[in-house]
Amino acid sequence: MDEQYFTDSQPASADELHLLRDHVRGFDLEMWVSDRVFSGGRIDLGTRQLIAEAPDLPARGTFLDLGCGWGPLAVTMALESPEASVWAVDVNSRAVDLTARNASLNEADNVQALHADEALKIVAAQGVTFDVIWSNPPIRIGKKALHELLTTWLSLLSHDGVAYLVVQKNLGADSLTAWLCDQGFPSEKIASKKGYRIIEVRARA
Template identity: 55%
Template sequence: MTSHYFNPDPDTPSRTATVTLLLPDLHLRLTTDRGVFSPDRVDLGTRILLETVPAPPDHGTLLDLGCGYGPIALTMARRAPHATVVGVDTNRRALDLARRNAEANNVPNAHFHPAPEVPDPGAPLAGPFAALWSNPPIRIGKNALHALLTTWLARLEEGAHAHLVVHRNLGADSLQRWLDTVGHPAERVASRAGYRILRTTRHP
């Protein structure tokens, strides 16, 4: 069986490692493992996203969609210490790593959960979210990706921004066009090394 980073229970044998995320305003040491997204280094797209986006709101609930072992969620939480950050993923190994990384880096306002299709009303995953940052799981396929984004973008609060990083060779420009057609008009706010940073805002 081939194990993908979006499998709930990767069958790849565990072999942990440590990677470093060094940004101008923070330094994180993160435990990774085989069977999760980008286990050997913090993905370049993730790094470009974190170097590009403005500071998140320092209030409310912020979302990292497809959190992996936690670099985006932990950065959001460090930059917005009075907000609550939730990271969601289908990969249980990645979620376990993200929780360990939050504890090891002393980031108490970041919490990690399996991604439900329909969260309980009033639960943290129901939103509304004051911001969404994501390096979305492009390789799950276009239809699944569109369903995922439709579900979670609808949980943004009015006026909140979502920032997504996608490589042009993996469909960034077609994704932007699709967002425009489904009521989430997107603009490209940065482009580097083939990666596009797309921003969409929740309107009434």
């Protein structure tokens, strides 16, 4: 399968990095990107729709960027809510390294970038829960793996926590919303734009 999702790769070398500049939610970002991490040339359309449509973040709390890639969601969350703690999690070590670099570059000191396995160990040891989750989940990993990923992390929502997922309509956004409801996570579409659904997911009762 695609290296950008699965390979536990080494940090990006200097010769494969290039600097991307963008403006999101009122912030001017400078971000190191790599073609060997998902959407290495720009903020992909789905992520851009999530950034645009997700409601304002709480001032404080523990937030999660699930499947952080090179970190546009995590850095945006951290800058919007500088008193929050933002976790950026991915299965790809190259992505985790890039997110850490980009958090530092943009002075988002409240981001901690972690490999998913390490993050889950900390969660289990410390009883961490998340007040907000943003995610552009890797739909193409397959339904079984996707369901396992979402069940694992959405189960870590705090009692009043909420997640916002962006999924392409033609890649099963509506059926995923129904499946989440069947698993006990109250879910609904809150926006639809340019072929993408923004799905709001609440914690299990």
